[in-house]
Amino acid sequence: MSDPEETGSKMTPLARNALGVLVVSCVVLTALEFVIHRHAYFETEGRPLFFAVYGFAAFLIVVGGGVLLRKLVMRAPDYYDTQEDNDA
Structure with a gap:
């Protein structure tokens, strides 16, 4: 390293x-x-590390959505170049 x-x-x-x-x-x-001891409303909430796994899964979904959204709305690398810059 x-x-x-x-x-x-x-x-x-x-x-x-x-x-x-x-x-x-x-x-x-x-x-x-x-x-x-947690007093969970649903059975899955009472499992150890449920909220840690749930939060990490939500994080992965948000980051994955951001990657997909970036590909959807990303402009070309030369978007701000003018025609005059290309001719020179």
Whole structure:
């Protein structure tokens, strides 16, 4: 793998701390998912990690829809080039 110093993807200390807090909170909430009893209305809501899987599926649908929408409305790369620019 390449060194982060070479690729220019060095994280700031604030970003590193924010990422650490996010990872720790995800681990804690995932562990609590198996301990806390939920009073679910539907049976599937009571299953462990249901909301995590449901949220991830929704994320994939939104991103996939965005990719399809981009292909539908994307303009040609030379859309803003004028005829004068092409002649010169």
